[in-house]
Amino acid sequence: MTGSRSASLFAFALLTPALLYILGIVAYPLVDTINLSFTNAALKPAYDWVGWANYEKIFKANFSEVIIRTVVWTFFSVSIKMIIGTFGAVLLNAAVPGRALFRILTMPPWVVPMAIGIFMWGWMYNGQFGMISGLLQNFGIVDGPVAWLAYGNTAFWATIVTDVWIGVPLVTIYLLAAMQSIPRDLYEAAWTDGAGRFYRFRRITMPMIIPAMVTMSLLSLIATFNSFDIIWILTRGGPSGSTTTMIIDTYKTAIGSYKYGEGAARAVMICLFLSVFCLAYFRVVGKINTGERA
Amino acid sequence: MTVQPLDLDEKMAHPADDAAAAPVVARKSVKATRAMIDRYTWYEYLAIYAGIAVFLFFVLAPFIEGFMVSLKPLSRLFSTPYSFWPENGSLTAYFTMWESVPGFWRYIVNSLFISTAATVIVLIMVVPAAYAFARFPFPGRGPLLAAFLAVNMFSGAVLLIPLFRLMRQLGFLNTYWAMIVPGAAFLIPSAIWLLRTYMMRIPRELDEAAWVDGASRFYTLRRVILPIAMPGISVVAITTFIGAYAQQFIFALTFNSKTEFMPLPIGLFAYFGRQEVVWNELMAASFVGITPVLILIVFLQRYLVAGLTAGAVKT
Numbered sequence: 001m002t003g004s005r006s007a008s009l010f011a012f013a014l015l016t017p018a019l020l021y022i023l024g025i026v027a028y029p030l031v032d033t034i035n036l037s038f039t040n041a042a043l044k045p046a047y048d049w050v051g052w053a054n055y056e057k058i059f060k061a062n063f064s065e066v067i068i069r070t071v072v073w074t075f076f077s078v079s080i081k082m083i084i085g086t087f088g089a090v091l092l093n094a095a096v097p098g099r100a101l102f103r104i105l106t107m108p109p110w111v112v113p114m115a116i117g118i119f120m121w122g123w124m125y126n127g128q129f130g131m132i133s134g135l136l137q138n139f140g141i142v143d144g145p146v147a148w149l150a151y152g153n154t155a156f157w158a159t160i161v162t163d164v165w166i167g168v169p170l171v172t173i174y175l176l177a178a179m180q181s182i183p184r185d186l187y188e189a190a191w192t193d194g195a196g197r198f199y200r201f202r203r204i205t206m207p208m209i210i211p212a213m214v215t216m217s218l219l220s221l222i223a224t225f226n227s228f229d230i231i232w233i234l235t236r237g238g239p240s241g242s243t244t245t246m247i248i249d250t251y252k253t254a255i256g257s258y259k260y261g262e263g264a265a266r267a268v269m270i271c272l273f274l275s276v277f278c279l280a281y282f283r284v285v286g287k288i289n290t291g292e293r294a
Numbered sequence: 295m296t297v298q299p300l301d302l303d304e305k306m307a308h309p310a311d312d313a314a315a316a317p318v319v320a321r322k323s324v325k326a327t328r329a330m331i332d333r334y335t336w337y338e339y340l341a342i343y344a345g346i347a348v349f350l351f352f353v354l355a356p357f358i359e360g361f362m363v364s365l366k367p368l369s370r371l372f373s374t375p376y377s378f379w380p381e382n383g384s385l386t387a388y389f390t391m392w393e394s395v396p397g398f399w400r401y402i403v404n405s406l407f408i409s410t411a412a413t414v415i416v417l418i419m420v421v422p423a424a425y426a427f428a429r430f431p432f433p434g435r436g437p438l439l440a441a442f443l444a445v446n447m448f449s450g451a452v453l454l455i456p457l458f459r460l461m462r463q464l465g466f467l468n469t470y471w472a473m474i475v476p477g478a479a480f481l482i483p484s485a486i487w488l489l490r491t492y493m494m495r496i497p498r499e500l501d502e503a504a505w506v507d508g509a510s511r512f513y514t515l516r517r518v519i520l521p522i523a524m525p526g527i528s529v530v531a532i533t534t535f536i537g538a539y540a541q542q543f544i545f546a547l548t549f550n551s552k553t554e555f556m557p558l559p560i561g562l563f564a565y566f567g568r569q570e571v572v573w574n575e576l577m578a579a580s581f582v583g584i585t586p587v588l589i590l591i592v593f594l595q596r597y598l599v600a601g602l603t604a605g606a607v608k609t
Contacts, residue, residue, distance in 0.1 A: 010511045011430035014422035015438070018482055021419055025457070025479035026445050032456035084352070091345045095332035104595050105350050108357060111536050111591050112584045113405075115543050115559030119580055120356035123363060123573055131359045134376020168353065191331050197338075226449035229543045233563065247451045254455045255548055267452050278447045282440060 030271070036264035043258045054265035062241075063249075063266070070225070070245040073156070077163045077224045082217055084164065085171025090201075092172065093179045103176070110169035118233040121162045125149050125234070152242030155235050159243050162230050167223065171216055178212035179205060211284075218281040222274060246270050364388070364577035388582070391575035397553055398579060401561035405583075408470060408546075408557050409538035412478040416485050416534045419478075421527065424489035425515055429501065439490075445483045450476055450544050461549050472549035473542065473557065481537050485530050492526030493519070532594055539587060558583045 037054055041047040092103055109117055124131045127147025136142045148158045182205065190200050228247045231237060237244035237252060244252070250270065254263025334342065365383035392398060426432070427439055450457065457476055458467075466472040496519065504514040520527075542557040550556065556564070562579060565571070 007430050007511075008432040011426040011432040011435075014426035014515075018419040018423040018442075018486065019438075021415075021479060022442065022445055022482060025460075025476055026448065026453065029453040029456035029460060030448070032459070033453060036455060084349070087345070088349045091342060091349055094334075094342045096334070096339065096342055096346075102346055102350065104592060106353055107591050107595060108584075108588065109353060111540060111587050113540050113542060113559045113587070115563060116580045116584055117356060119562065119576060120360040123577070124356060124359055129372055129376065131355070131376070131378070135378070138376060165352065165356070187331060222447050226451060228449065228451045232547075247449070251451060251454065255458070260455050260459075264455050267455065270452050271448070274447045274452075278444055281447075282443075 033264045033267050033271070036261055037268045039261045039264075041260040041264070047261065050261065054262050058262060058265055058269075063269075066244060066246055066249045067269070069242075070247075073160060073243075073245055074221065074224045077160045077167070077227075078217060078220050080160070080164045081167040081171050081220055081224075082213065084168050085175055085216075086213070088168065088172035089175035089179060090205075092176050103173070106169050106172055108169075109166050110173075114166060114229050115233060117166060118162060118230055121158075121165070122149075122234055125158050149235055150239060152239055155239060155243050159231050159234055162234065163224060163227050166230065167220055171220060174216050175209055175212055178209045182208045214284050215281075218277060218284060222277050222281070225270070225274060225277070246273075360577045360580060364574050364581055366574055368572065368574055387574040387578040391572075391579045391582075394572060394575050395561070395565055395579055397556070397561055398582075400554060401556055401558040402583060404470075404555060404561075405539060405542060405557040405559075406586075408473050408477070408542060409535050411470070411474045412481060412538040413531055413535045415474065415478040416481050417527065417531060419482055420485040420489055420530065421520070421523075422515070424486050424493055425519060427486065427490045428493035428496075429498075439486075442483045442486055445480065448480075450480060454544070454548060457545075458548060466549070468550050468552045468555070470555055473546045473555075476545050476549075477538055477541070480541075481534050484537070485534050488533065489523070489526055489530050492529070493523055496522050532590075536587065536590065 038049055038051060039047045040050045040053075088106065092099060092106065123129075125133075125148040127133050127145040127150065130148075132148065133142070133146045137145065146154065148154045186204050186208075187200055190204060195203070226247060227245070228251065231243050231245060231248050232251070235243045237248040246266065247270065250263050250266040253259050253266055359378075362378060362380050362383075364387050365380040365385065367384065367386065395401075423442075427435065461467050461472045461476070464471075466475065500518055500522070501514055504518045505511075509517070542559050543563075546557050546560040547563070550560075553561075553564075562576065562583070565576060565579075
């Protein structure tokens, strides 16, 4: 039954609904974004082709600054997520009583509506009454109230911390699953030969989870680069642009000031970055799947 | 964060097959070895529990603080110095919030409705597509699957401008559809990947036997594959629903301005954006809003983890 032409036709028939849906809701808008980026489209229905004018305009403005800020923001967020997630996975992988409960307790930030978790962070960052400033004052670490979201520098880090918080459960649970799929025989053989716990971790666990760590870093990179909700709810890109990443910048330009053409040019730049990450992802996943170590 | 394509857990398809195979004597000694490996000294226990405590504090702090806030009377809330424990704590906010957030019930119902509708659309699209990818070696299968997965790299935010125009053309602006239709599209890729992996584990002989008996391909899918794939389809449905519930923000923020259609996060965001935020009520409302999901994960965490994370090392 396999391999025949009718089988292929049947397969295409099965794929048609999903394919049309994605073409309509993702592929067409993507083409339309590129198209719009060469126009001066705005609220009014008519618009003209303007060539590369939008791109010239955004680079003459502060766009390079936004790119650098986005790259720094993403770099720190992904790195911290990976570090905390790896620690978490190692801890939850330990055979101690209560671990089933600890694993459940790791999940809420990931499954709860994102916006609601962010509201809670919004309160924690409050300078006068929030938990972070409050506890630091109670312990005498800072003198007066610190309104974390009111200054560029602290707001930048505050949004990173919240992004890390939302991303950590997935990293942790993913790496935990990778650790648990390592054959126990390896550990038993090493143990029989007298290898200690740290030696076993360094020589068995680490090499075995590296492919999973590479995959997760890339997935996390893509998700973090696209992070919108956290910054929008906490700071809306402020104060004075200090948390304006490329996504926020695009949103402000297009939806905030109705400059569709210019916004589209900014969106196209995001797509360029994302395609690089995406190519890297497929290369790595392809390598892992064909058996090579990434 | 988008839920990324990962494989179904081996454990789901092949329950406990490693333990059953070994003879009893051998298993005993293996057990003894395992017990010895897993034995920790007291300071190792201490370090592990201390580490877990710090880790879980980071993960749960906002929820703990949010809950404390929901118990504090407003006058205590806005007082310095900061105190973590609610003095004169009460559940008052859980009652008063129903009046101060008038549409609250409506928001929760909207959220559930939007997630359910998106899940139904995703399942209708994904079940046949996953079967096609799992079973038929049609030309272009690899690139097509990759193209589906590439959808995951775009968030709604990047495509917002043309999506806005598209929604306007379709007349979906300020209706439920403007939140359901784009939301579902971004949930399709992961769902296809997940279900495809599950269906690949269903023995091919079943299809072939049905084929030999003269069943049509469509009949085989409906009467042979679907019933067997039900556990996998349920996992996909649950993960899709939770994804849809968790990610309601940007489309609802941009494509809908009618209060009566707002999902919970946007409804509360409007409330959050006001000058004087009644924080204890906002937190109480948040807790009521997330309770359904919290209950779900307690019962379904095994499937969630299985569905979303395993196969990290699938070689």
